[in-house]
Amino acid sequence: MNWDDTPTDTAAGTEAGERLVDAGAAGEDQAIEAALRPKNLGEFVGQERVREQLDLVLRAARQRGATADHVLLSGAPGLGKTTLSMIIAAEMGAPIRITSGPAIQHAGDLAAILSSLAEGEVLFLDEIHRMSRPAEEMLYMAMEDFRVDVVVGKGPGATAIPLELPPFTLVGATTRAGLLPPPLRDRFGFTGHMDFYEPAELERVLHRSAQLLDVEIEPDGAAEIAGRSRGTPRIANRLLRRVRDYAQVKADGVITRSIAETALGVYEVDGRGLDRLDRAVLGALLKLFGGGPVGLSTLSVAVGEERETVEEVAEPFLVREGLLARTPRGRVATPAAWEHLGLRPPQNAGGSGGQQGLFGV
Numbered sequence: 525m526n527w528d529d530t531p532t533d534t535a536a537g538t539e540a541g542e543r544l545v546d547a548g549a550a551g552e553d554q555a556i557e558a559a560l561r562p563k564n565l566g567e568f569v570g571q572e573r574v575r576e577q578l579d580l581v582l583r584a585a586r587q588r589g590a591t592a593d594h595v596l597l598s599g600a601p602g603l604g605k606t607t608l609s610m611i612i613a614a615e616m617g618a619p620i621r622i623t624s625g626p627a628i629q630h631a632g633d634l635a636a637i638l639s640s641l642a643e644g645e646v647l648f649l650d651e652i653h654r655m656s657r658p659a660e661e662m663l664y665m666a667m668e669d670f671r672v673d674v675v676v677g678k679g680p681g682a683t684a685i686p687l688e689l690p691p692f693t694l695v696g697a698t699t700r701a702g703l704l705p706p707p708l709r710d711r712f713g714f715t716g717h718m719d720f721y722e723p724a725e726l727e728r729v730l731h732r733s734a735q736l737l738d739v740e741i742e743p744d745g746a747a748e749i750a751g752r753s754r755g756t757p758r759i760a761n762r763l764l765r766r767v768r769d770y771a772q773v774k775a776d777g778v779i780t781r782s783i784a785e786t787a788l789g790v791y792e793v794d795g796r797g798l799d800r801l802d803r804a805v806l807g808a809l810l811k812l813f814g815g816g817p818v819g820l821s822t823l824s825v826a827v828g829e830e831r832e833t834v835e836e837v838a839e840p841f842l843v844r845e846g847l848l849a850r851t852p853r854g855r856v857a858t859p860a861a862w863e864h865l866g867l868r869p870p871q872n873a874g875g876s877g878g879q880q881g882l883f884g885v
């Protein structure tokens with residue numbers, strides 16, 4: 525009901541929505557994602573541990589005829605938190621109410637939602653780390669005692685009227701579990717941490733999605749796309765759609781390895797999932813600064829991007845891939861970075877001498 529709360533609210537400050545390998549959901553994604561979302565735990569690929577634990581939590585609650593414990597899901601964008609919250613509701617045969625931290629600015633917003641929940645309903649609170657402090661405090665009591673205090677009136681005459689809530693299951697999602705205050709974190713009966721997916725798991729996601737999109741994909745084609753998807757199902761599904769376009773326009777529609785390779789080459793997503801920006805940052809670090817160390821500002825100027833873009837958009841994946849290291853003296857390329865860009869590191873005369881000679885020809 526709070527549609528007007530969301531539009532102005534951009535997530536991390538950087539506008540990276542146009543990148544094919546961005547893990548966030550851009551316009552086109554949202555519609556298609558609904559169609560590709562697994563509907564039950566059995567269809568949900570990977571995350572074995574979280575799935576098994578969650579399966580026990582839900583099964584036990586069902587056996588007891590009780591409402592499931594509150595669940596916190598944490599993990600990077602595009603790994604399946606929203607999907608899993610919907611699965612929780614489906615597995616419990618319960619309706620789901622969806623809202624997000626930024627949409628709840630006042631405790632009153634939360635009180636309105638909580639007091640209208642049906643018994644057993646799942647309340648999905650996305651980006652729970654971005655809720656306002658007063659709302660957060662109201663949530664503590666609601667989660668623990670299924671009660672809220674509704675304040676009526678203002679000033680000295682204000683009175684708090686306690687309101688009983690029906691038992692409900694809160695499913696909180698966050699990309700930043702570290703930002704949650706411990707009292708909130710402690711009130712969840714189960715916390716599932718989602719990791720990046722293995723290539724083999726992404727291949728399964730791709731085969732499943734291809735079937736739903738009615739596209740023919742060969743195992744090699746799926747492997748090729750999976751390897752470039754940065755461990756993220758959302759990116760895998762997005763790359764799949766672009767490769768499908770290419771296969772349809774330039775070939776017979778079947779996604780083979782070579783079609784996937786060529787198509788993703790056209791979109792400048794390389795064999796490891798780096799895009800143009802990632803390669804520009806890495807390329808500058810290697811070619812202009814001999815592999816570093818070089819300061820973030822200098823590196824950003826060299827690639828003609830904002831500091832924040834380099835730091836928040838490009839670097840996290842480069843660090844995760846072991847291509848770049850952030851050190852107190854600046855950014856440093858790893859041997860894998862030289863190899864990935866097909867360049868040879870400068871020979872330093874001293875052998876193991878670390879940094880000296882880096883700028884030599």
Ligand SMILES: Nc1ncnc2c1ncn2[C@@H]1O[C@H](COP(=O)(O)OP(=O)(O)OP(=O)(O)O)[C@@H](O)[C@H]1O
Nearest residue numbers: 557560561568569601602603604605606607757758
């Ligand atoms: N385990 C999975 N199996 C199959 N598909 C998946 C899985 N996880 C995610 N997906 C697909 O990836 C897409 C993105 O997942 P989802 O929206 O749940 O991510 P999220 O963690 O909520 O991301 P955000 O942090 O941006 O909200 C979904 O549309 C779904 O199709």
Ligand SMILES: [Mg+2]
Nearest residue numbers: 605606607650
């Ligand atoms: Mg989500």
